[in-house]
Amino acid sequence: MRLEHREHLEQLEYEEIARDRNRSALFDESGADTFIARKAREQFERFFVPAFTTLLGLGQGVGVYLLWKWLPQAPMPDLGKAPLVMVTFAVFALILFMLGKYSARLAGLEKLRLLRPGGAYLLLGSVICVVVVIAFAGGWFDFVRLDFHLARILVVILGLSTIESFANLVLEIYRPRTQAKAQRTLYESRLVGLMGQPAGLVTTAAQALDYQFGFKVSDTWFYKFLERALAWLILFQLGMLMLSTTFVIIDPNELAIVERFGKPRQAGSVLEPGLHFKLPWPVEQVYRHPAKELQSFNVGYETSESDDLDRGRVLLWTATHYDEELNFLVASQEQGDGEEDQTVPVNFLTAAVPVQYVVRDFEAWSYNHSDPAKLLESIGNREVVRYLVNVDIIDIMSVGRLQAAAALKANIQAQADELGLGVEILFVGLQDIHPPVGDKTAPVAGSFEEVIGAEQEMRAKILLAEGEAAEMVPRSRGEAAKLVSQAQGASYERILTSGAKAKQFRDLIKAYQSGPDVFKQRKYYDAMASSLTNIRKYVIVPEQVDETFLLNLEDNIAYDLLGARPEER
C-alpha cells in the first residue's frame, strides 16, 4: 500500500515536472528511471506477491487438510452457553460487516484497490460469524450435527478458495498485460468476494428485478425504511432480547434454580413447573434440570436400548441376559478351609439391581456435588458390594432376597443422606440374583440347576419307595388274613370231620358187633376194591417155590412218540 502511495506521489511529482518542462523544456526525460517508485512497486508485485500468494495458498491447503481430519472427532460445543455465544458472534458479525463494507466501499476508489481483498475477507469473516450463530441456533433447537455439516461446507469452500488461488497464480502468467486496466491483486479470491458479499448477489438480483419490472425496487419505501430505522431496529432487538430473559417456562418434568448474580435467590430459589418471572439476564439466571423425572441406574449390568427386544422373553440362568453382567463376590460359608490353597474362598453371584430415585431437595442436589447422579451410582454399587460380601449365596438367592432389597434401599438412602445428595430412593429391586453363567469348562449356573434336578430325583426315589411300602403292607395284611382264614377253615373241617367220624364209628360199632367176621371181610374187600382200582397191579403165581422173580418196577412206562424208551434217546 505504501508502495502505491509512493507511486501516487511520484506520479504527481512527475506531472508537476512535466508542467515545468513545458515551461523550461530544459529536460526531456521520459526514461524508465524516472518512475523509481512504480518500478519498486512492479518489482514487488512481480516477486513478493506471487511468493506471498503461494504461501497463503499452501497455508490454506494445510489448514483444509488438518480441519478435515479433525472435524469428525470434534467435541460437541457446550450448548449451555449457546445464547451468549450467539449474541457475541452476532456482534462480531456486525462489526466485521461494517469494517468489510467500509473497506469495500473505499476499495471502490481506484487508488485504494488493494483494500478490496482485505474487505472481502472481512466480509467473509462476518458471514462465518453468522454461520456460527446459525450452527448454535441449530444445536439449541435440536438440529443435531447441523454445526458439523456447516463446518464441512466451510472447509470445502476454503479448499475451493485454495484451488482458486493456485489457478489464479497460473493464469496470471498468461494474462495479457494492458496498461489501461487496473490489475487485480493476485491473492484476491473471486470466490471469497462472492461468499463475503451475499449482499452482492441480492443487489444483482435487485438490479435484475429493476430491469424486469421497469422501476427501481431499491427505491421502494421498504428499502428506504430499512435504511432509516436500522439503529432503532438494533435497539428494539436488544430490548426484546432482554425482555425474553425476564420469564421462564419450566417443563412438567423439570425443576429450576434461580441465581441472582450467582447466588441462589433469597425467596423461592427453586422453581416448580410453570411460568415464572425473573429479573433479566445477566442479573438473574436460571439453571434447569429434569429433577421431577424418575431417574434410575443399574447396578451389576449394562444394557442397551434394544436389549429387551433382542433377547426374547425367556431369561435363563444359563444364558447371559445383558450386554455386560458383573460377578459380585459373595462370602462362602466354607471360608477358612483352604488356607494353603490359592483359591480364594468366595462365591460369585450375578446380580442385577435397578435403582430408581427422585430428587427431593433440588438445592442440595445442585450445589453439593458436581455430578450427583454419578455419585449416587457409585454409592449404589458400593452398597450392593458391601451387602453381598457379608451374606451366604444360597441364603440371598432364597429367603434373604426380600430382606436384601429392603436393606439395600435403606443403606443407599442412608449414604445419600449422609453426603447430602437430596434424593429419595424409591425402589431397589433384586431382579436377578443367581449364580454366574460360568464358562464351558465350569458351567456354574448349570450345576446349580443340576442340584435342583438331583433334589427332585431324590424326592422321586423317596416317593417311589413310599408307594411300594404303601402297597406292600396292605398286601401282607391281606395275605395274613388269608392264612388265618385258611387255618380257620381247615380247623372247622378237622373238627367237623372228626365229629362226624366219631358219630360214624359209634354206628359202625353196632354193625361190627352184630357180625364181626363179615364186617371185617366186607371192609377189607371194600378197601381192596377202592384202593386197587386205579393202580398197577402184578399178581405173581410161583409154580416152583425156588423160582426167583426179578421185577423192574421203575416208573418207565412213558414212551415217547417214536416208541423209544427215554434211556435209548
Added chain:
Amino acid sequence: MNKRLISLITGIVLLLIFASILFIFQVRQSEVAVVTTFGSYSRTIDEPGIQFKLPWPIQKVFKFDNRLQNFERKFEQTTTGDAKPLIIEVYVGWRISDPKIFLERFNGDVTKAEQNLESLVRDAKNSVIGQHPFRDLISPREEDLKFDDIETEIVQAIQNEAKDDYGMQVEFAGIKQLGLPESNTQKVFERMRADRQRLVKQFQGEGESRAMEIRSKAEAESTRILNQAKAQAIEIEGQAEAQANEYYKVFQENPELAELLLGLEALEAATKEKTTIVADPSTPPFNLFREGVGELTGRNRNK
C-alpha cells in the same frame, strides 16, 4: 427523534455490553474463583456474587467447581495381606480446598489434577489392602468384616498429601467393585461347580438311603404281619386238633374195630396214586385166581 441520538444510544448500549464483558464477572454458588494479575495470584473469591476485574490481559479469572467431585478410574489388581489377589475399584469424593494451590499445581486443569490424585489413590489403596487379610473384605461373619474401616483408612492415607500438595480435600472413599483375576475366577467357578456336584451326590445318596429305609421298614412290617398270621393259623390248627381229639376218644370204646378201620383208611390213602402192588396169589381176593370160584364154592360147601 433525532437519528443521530438514536445511533448514539445504540452505540452506548453496545459499549456498555462490551465494557461489562471486560470488567465484570460472576461467581456462582457452585464456584470458586481465583484472580491473577499479570500471572501472579491476587485473590480468591469463594462467595457467590458479582465481581470486578481489570480487563484481559491484565487480570485473568480462573473459575473452579467448589462442589464435591466424584473420582473413579481403574479396576485394578492388588494383593491382600494374606497374599490373595483381588481386583478393586475405588471411588473418591474430593473438593478444591485451596484454589490457589490447585491453580499453581495443575494450572486449573481438573483432568491433570485427577491424574495426580489417581496416583495417590492407587498407592493408598494398594498399601491399605496389603495390610488386611482377605476376610476383612469378604466374610460371612459380620465381626470379621472391616470393609468400612478399610475405606476410612484409604481416605486417611490420601488426605494430608492431597490437601497440602494439591489443594484438594478428600472427603470420602468407597469400594465400588470387587473382583478376582481371570485365573482365580476360573478356579472359583470350578469350586462352585464342585460344591454343587457334592450336593448332587448328597441328594442322590440321600434319596437312595431314604428309599431303602422306607422299603425295608415296609418289608419288616409285612413280614411281621405274615408271621403273626402264621402263628395265629398254627394256634387255630392246634385248637382244632385238640377239639378233634375229643371226638376220637370214641375209638377207645372198641379198639379192635378202630384199628381195623384206621388201618384200612391208611391203606386206602397210601395206595391212592402211582403205586404198584406186587401181590401173592394167596392174598385175598387174588387167591381166587388160583383156587377158582368152584373150589371156593366147594370149600365153602365143605365148611
